[in-house]
Amino acid sequence: MDNLYRDFILEHYRAPHNHGALDPHDLAFADSNPTCGDEMSMTLVLDASKQRVADVAFDGRGCAISQASASIMTDELRGMTLDEVRDMDPRDVVANLGVPIGAARLKCALLGYKVLQGAVTGAISHWPDEADVLQKGPVS
């Protein structure tokens, strides 16, 4: 935990990629982390087929973990099909942070993922079951 704040994370926190709001957009969603009240919104623009992410942005305030996680995750999205986005594994989102995430901060690491799933499914998504993400995840 003590190396949770590696430079990599802090850089994404200080200068998050894909930050802001896209207008006009095709998909939008907002959700919050009940443990801290942090709120995040996300806007997506699709390509002409309306099946693929052309652009994405996230907004809102939050901790370094949630901001860095959303920043890193959104970097991956362009060009993905909506089905691929829906099939994303939350364990990969956590793993991509490159630092160990414990149960107490898991929702921070997954807030961006949850908002994204809300955007592409059009409904409030459930938090992934903690045990699934932590037990089988590549990091602990």
Added chain:
Amino acid sequence: MDNLYRDFILEHYRAPHNHGALDPHDLAFADSNPTCGDEMSMTLVLDASKQRVADVAFDGRGCAISQASASIMTDELRGMTLDEVRDMDPRDVVANLGVPIGAARLKCALLGYKVLQGAVTGAISHWPDEADVLQKGPVS
């Protein structure tokens, strides 16, 4: 506790005094012991002044303690004024049993008293606070 069932108690239990129902009567009341569901009713006939007990009877089924207690207590009532009955001390009712009564059986010992108070006050009476009866009572 082991000498709770002295012959005195058992005799009152087997052949309770003042058992049955008076008809006609001036006052009547029935109540129950929530810890066991035992129910008891009492009927009283007053003298011409309507201020004094002329006759009394109790009915219902119950344990040896509640039956003996009601039997002994009702023996005392004839000739008492209603005010005197209302002023009766529940500790005396317990003491008159002549055996130690613990908290677990206190309601048994006081069921007759409670029904009597209901009859003379015309309303459901509260159980005397256990601590009051047990702490200060002459027996334990």
Added chain:
Amino acid sequence: MVTAHVQPGVLDGAAFRADFPVFDRPHRTGRPLSFLDSAASSQKPRVVIDAVADAYAHHYANVHRGIYELSEDATHRFEAARDALARFIGAPSAREVVFVRNATEAINLVAYSWGRTNLHAGDLILATEMEHHANLVPWQQLAAATGARIEYVAITDDGHLDLDDLRARLARGPRLLAVTHVSNALGTINPIVEITRMAHEAGALVLLDAAQSVPHMPVDVAALDVDFAVLSGHKMFGPSGIGALWGRRDLLDAMPPFMTGGSMITRVTLDGADWNEVPWKFEAGTPAIAEAAGLAAAIDYLEGIGMAKVRAHERFLFDQAWAALSDMPGIRFLGPDDSDEHAGVISFMVDGVHPHDVATILDGEGVAVRAGHHCAQPVMLRYDLPATTRASFSVYNDLDDIVRLTDAIRVTQRTFGTA
């Protein structure tokens, strides 16, 4: 006649007593305690007491994700207890297990939350004549609040649920059947698989009161195919202050919260609130944290014995006690006489002696039994009894307890001159 040697496959009660510190305390008679009131609440094994103490001493903080080591530890253990309970009762998911104080609160939760949302004037609720007050009064209150009607499935003279009566009442289309797995007043084990099938065919949900079954026999809520089940930790070697509601996820998801406050919300403004997901939606405020750790230890302890063995042991004791009491004059029983359908709970009458007096005299002999209506007054009314005396068994009982029970009943009868 009590047979003097232990049957094969049956547990050694004395060995279990060594696990329970209460048996070190001498009764005021100087004799060891013969504890025959486990149906009211079980004694606690040392492992459970130690687990509670350890939770307070070394793993305690408020749960739900304080961002520090101790709170993560406490939260993890709390949720692990939920997992253990889910596994123990065959729940498909730990997310379906809601921690409450006791079985009573679990039933009230369903009556308030599911009931007040789903029931309307004229709807029918079915309970049975053998329910504990906990599984009766909340439904009566629900009926009074919603205008729903309530009917009761009859019991037969020998203490079975009357399945013909059940069938007839199910035909009237009740919304819910509230039924106990084991009657704490009669000892009857109800045929829940069959009952649930009948109820579901009639379109009724089934709430199972498993307070008296989970501690004493294998229970699998999925196999029983019920919709809700409730239990109390304190009856299954666990701490007081903790119990559980299990419910089908789709039902729990659709229900509004019961109590509200901290941890059951995701967002609160001055204009209103959004609810957390199940099970947390139903757990307002700080829960029974160390008690959950104790419950997990109790489940471990029970699993270590094996629930089939627990059941076999208590069944053996029931058979022996029933036989021994049958040999005595002036004893009458309630409930089925076949131990296939009778848990380790014997409700009986000693002719000519009120149950309260029986219990007091037995206490004088160091034998702890319960006397009263056992929070099942309608059962007493059904059999026109003011009360009964009840002896109930657990793993720490053995044939010696039956000898002491019968001896103490003889003392009672001598005292009252009834035999």
Added chain:
Amino acid sequence: MVTAHVQPGVLDGAAFRADFPVFDRPHRTGRPLSFLDSAASSQKPRVVIDAVADAYAHHYANVHRGIYELSEDATHRFEAARDALARFIGAPSAREVVFVRNATEAINLVAYSWGRTNLHAGDLILATEMEHHANLVPWQQLAAATGARIEYVAITDDGHLDLDDLRARLARGPRLLAVTHVSNALGTINPIVEITRMAHEAGALVLLDAAQSVPHMPVDVAALDVDFAVLSGHKMFGPSGIGALWGRRDLLDAMPPFMTGGSMITRVTLDGADWNEVPWKFEAGTPAIAEAAGLAAAIDYLEGIGMAKVRAHERFLFDQAWAALSDMPGIRFLGPDDSDEHAGVISFMVDGVHPHDVATILDGEGVAVRAGHHCAQPVMLRYDLPATTRASFSVYNDLDDIVRLTDAIRVTQRTFGTA
């Protein structure tokens, strides 16, 4: 600047830590734990843990008058705990003390039982903007269920309740004012005597949320002249799973039960039920028995220290911490700056660092604080903050904790390059 020597009259935190086994457990950093989250839940002294263990090991049976030694013993101890709590909070009678799980349940009990009986469409409920969710959401739900309206007393920029706003809203004739004694998010101590006088003059009942005051200062419900008060055992060195509602006897007597089931009835038939007297009318099912024994031990422990001393100690630590943090760059506070009106709870912001990240870095230094909305989201909205970091004190804290807190904040600022 932290002064290095202990003020006269202030307690020796290290001596108290020796009473609490949690401090024997090394933090994963190898350093001793600096526990600054007692406002969420306190740690437990050995005497409380032992009292719970002893209750299970030697005095355990279901309460409410089983007719045998062990049950009489358990019942006596359970009711003695009620007496102890009544005395501790200045309740005129132990019959006015209802055991529940926690402060949250106590408030829900009043909202369901008193509220749904007494409130009607158009009636006004008053709460405050600084309430914990436990003292907000139940009233919002009550308003939604009855058609009553709910308004909130404003808080000032420096974290006081706005008494002018209170006066203006009381003039609209609310039926009830729900107000906290101490805000867990701001640390504010509200002037309850004055507030109650104003509310009573306006004809409103007062429900006091005493969850954060009873553990930390002398509280006398009769002297405060409130109508209901609620508290949680786990915040006052007691076990989890037990809390209490105190209410004026005439109010409690007139209220219908909340949950129903065993022990809260006198008579049940298939047609309905009669209720037991208070407090038992409100205690359905088997209560938290051993937890009551633990709570009694916690009260003993607190009384042994003396609540005035507890308050003096925590006030001293507050003053020192406030001074030390004020000397640091980039720290902002919530709540009153005068320790007359501020309990041992400091809510603060570290500029440029989210409170979650502050808490994680502090945890890395062995300092346990809470970060988040503290179940008081409207307070966060009021000050336009997503969350705060909160340090709170108890008898086992001392100046060393403040040194470690400030050092760890410096580590945080270095990590984030903000100072």
